[in-house]
C-alpha cells in the first residue's frame with residue numbers, strides 16, 4: 001500500500017518509540033528533531049540514571065536510537081524543525097527548515113512528540129535564589145553532578161554534609177499560573193536522594209514537601225526505599241525564603257506537621273522543578289492548528305479511552321507534549337499514537353483504492 005510517510009516531530013523517548021513502532025509496522029517514517037542529538041531530555045539535560053531500574057540514561061537512550069538509526073524505513077533529520085503545514089492528512093505538505101535550508105515534503109499523518117521544558121526557577125515570582133546562590137540548584141543540575149559522579153557543594157567544591165530538596169517548585173503554584181502537579185518530581189527527588197546518599201554517605205538528605213505524590217509502582221517503591229534503606233528525612237513543610245549565611249544557605253519556612261517555624265542551614269538546596277510545555281510543543285501546536293488544553297499542553301480529545309488523538313484529523317500527540325509524563329507514560333502513548341496513525345493511513349488508502 002503506497003502512502004505518504006508518517007511524520008514524527010521530536011526525537012525524545014516518545015518520538016524514538018513512535019518512529020520505531022511505525023517502521024516495525026512497515027510505514028515509512030520521517031523523524032524530525034530540532035536538537036543536534038537524539039534522545040530528548042534524558043540526553044539534552046544529562047540525566048544520570050533512569051527509573052525504575054536505575055539504568056544509565058545514555059545507554060538506555062542509545063538502545064532506543066540504535067533501534068531506528070539503521071532502519072531503512074526511518075529517515076532522521078536532526079537540527080530540523082517544521083515551520084509550516086498546509087492541507088489535510090493524509091496529504092499534509094510540511095515545510096522543514098534544517099541545515100541545508102528549507103524543503104517541502106508531503107506526509108500522511110503526524111505524531112507530535114515535542115515534549116516538555118523544565119520550569120525556570122529564576123522567575124521573579126519565585127523566592128528560591130536560584131540565580132543568586134551557587135548552592136541552590138535544580139533536579140537537572142543535580143542529575144549532571146550525579147552523572148559526573150562528583151556531587152559537591154558548587155560554591156566550595158567540597159562534599160556537602162547537609163542537602164535538601166524542595167518539592168513543587170513551579171508546580172501546584174496558582175500564583176505563577178502553574179497549578180498542575182508535574183507528576184515525576186517526587187519520584188525523581190527520591191531517586192536523586194538515594195544516589196546522593198550512596199555517593200556521599202556522610203551527607204544528611206532532607207525532602208521538604210507539601211505532600212508526596214507517588215503515582216505508580218516505581219515511585220512508591222523508591223519512596224519507601226529512600227526512607228527505610230537510605231535514611232532520607234521527609235519533612236512536611238512550606239519553604240518561604242532562602243537566604244545565605246556564611247558558606248551555607250538557610251531555609252526558612254514552616255514544619256506543617258509540627259506547626260512550628262523552621263530555619264535550617266544547608267550546604268546544597270535542590271529545587272524540584274516541574275514540567276512545562278516546551279516551546280516546540282507550543283509552536284508545533286500552532287503550526288498544525290491543534291488546540292492546547294488549559295495548562296498549555298497539546299489537547300487530546302478522546303478522554304480516558306483515547307489519549308493520543310488531537311482535534312486535527314490524522315494528527316496525534318504523545319509523551320510530555322500532552323502533559324507531565326514519565327517514561328512509561330511517554331512510551332505507552334507513543335505506541336498508541338503509532339497504532340492510530342497507521343490505522344488512519346490504512347483506512348484512507350483502502351478508501352482511495354475502492355474509489356478507483
Ligand SMILES: Cc1cc2nc3c(=O)[nH]c(=O)nc-3n(C[C@H](O)[C@H](O)[C@H](O)COP(=O)(O)OP(=O)(O)OC[C@H]3O[C@@H](n4cnc5c(N)ncnc54)[C@H](O)[C@@H]3O)c2cc1C
Pocket residue numbers: 009010011012013014015032033034035038039040041042047049050051052080081082113114115116117118139140143184188191278279280281283284318319320321325326327328330
Ligand atoms: C530531572 C528529571 C529526571 C527524570 N528522570 C526520569 C526517570 O528516571 N524515569 C522516568 O520515567 N522519567 C523521568 N523523567 C521524565 C522524562 O524526562 C520524561 O518522561 C521524558 O523525557 C518525556 O519524553 P518525551 O519524548 O515526551 O519528551 P522530551 O524528552 O522532552 O523530548 C522531546 C524532544 O522533542 C524535541 N523538540 C522539541 N520541539 C521540537 C520541534 N519544534 N521540532 C523538532 N523537535 C522538537 C526536543 O529537542 C526533544 O528532543 C525525568 C524528568 C526530569 C525533569
Ligand code: SF4
Pocket residue numbers: 167168169171172180181182183184185186187211212213272274
Ligand atoms: S510530583 Fe511531587 S514535587 Fe512534583 S508537582 Fe507533584 S507533588 Fe509536587
